[in-house]
Amino acid sequence: MKLEKITNKSRRYEDACGTAHALDLIGERWAMLVMRELMLGPRRFGDLRAGLPGVSANVLTQRLEGLEAAGVVRRRKLPPPASVQVYELTDWGLEAEPFIKGLGKWAARSPLHDPSLPLSAVSMMLSLRTMFRPDPAIGSLTIGFQFGEEAFHARVRDQALTTGRGEAGDADVVIAAPPPTVAAAVYGFAPLPPEAVATGDREAFDRFATLFELPDKAG
Amino acid sequence: MKLEKITNKSRRYEDACGTAHALDLIGERWAMLVMRELMLGPRRFGDLRAGLPGVSANVLTQRLEGLEAAGVVRRRKLPPPASVQVYELTDWGLEAEPFIKGLGKWAARSPLHDPSLPLSAVSMMLSLRTMFRPDPAIGSLTIGFQFGEEAFHARVRDQALTTGRGEAGDADVVIAAPPPTVAAAVYGFAPLPPEAVATGDREAFDRFATLFELPDKAG
DNA sequence: CGGCATCCGGGAAGATACTG
DNA sequence: CAGTATCTTCCCGGATGCCG
16 A cells, blocks of 8 residues: 555656656655755654644655655654654755745745744744845844744854744843744734734844845835 | 645645745645756657656646646746747746755755666756866866757856756767666766767766765664 | 645646648 | 647555554
């Protein structure tokens, strides 16, 4: 049953082109978005469901199986006492980040793009990596983000941005707000509500926000 | 009927993430491969079918409609006496080249990749752009390719590669062979058969071939 | 709750035949 | 040559249920 699916060639592009092979591997519905959700570290099945609005459990199971068979995703059992199973990208899977961001940056120019839709915490953090402008990024800045239970941080230094999971002890400011609210503030759609500043200096966030810009619309 | 399809939200990712929106626009089956075939210039319906092994006419029609609605593809009627209809990428559609190549380069590292499958002329030329190594590319070199009726050229100068449709009057060598044969020679799987050299200096092609390299397999 | 199997309805993709 | 019409097959999405 499982073997049939993997060896089933009928639905594959019979094409030596690398792009076609990429679509054989990760071109099915939801596959690249699963990879997106894993881009910032391992996640549990339920975490993935939460970050992927509308995916059904059986489809998510199929995708994870397919991505595992392709060598893009690995499942790992955390040691006791945690003993939970998590999914994570392989090294090679992690190398997909540039074109996954490239897709996002390109599509942000679409006139049909609707920024008011839901946005996962991972999407928010990845969008920072995508839309960062190194040129005006002088000085150092550290921002903490608290999205419900999940903590992230972003650090600007030497005209480079690094982001990741976890709190930053040295944050200039910690923002606690839903991802869409933070996105709206960073990209200038709506000012950050005062209550979103959990601790620290709001002005640091405002400087941070000037370092990101959405591309112009196409057409 | 057509409007229903475009406004039908049921199959869309309800996600503000740019990557998700990209997949709304060009994530359907065959869509990115249609874009690939248009990357080197306008094509007719039949040309696209020929370059896309296995696509059926109705699906190709649907994709072209969808890509046109998304603003990625434009249909144009050539002036008389030609009067044929062609499809071409918009400027924005053309900007997809980096991540389409990125997908290909990434997937070329897959252990499951099978280079012996069919390869279209456009795929062949795009793979050159993808796998070019600037560092060893000293000197100048111009190669012509004749794939059946279609002519292409590649030019190396100042450690940069340019490729496009049409013959090059100043080619050092002109290769006339099927795209897979040329690919096998460029990437070192099989030597170029002598009869593939239509005119010019075979050794020029051999030097050219050293400028391209497939990435190592992952895992 | 996490993960996976199963069934079902709708719809997209594939194959083929057909038309201007 | 450039699509359209039709039929079949299969994937996707939703619901349910099982089991640890």
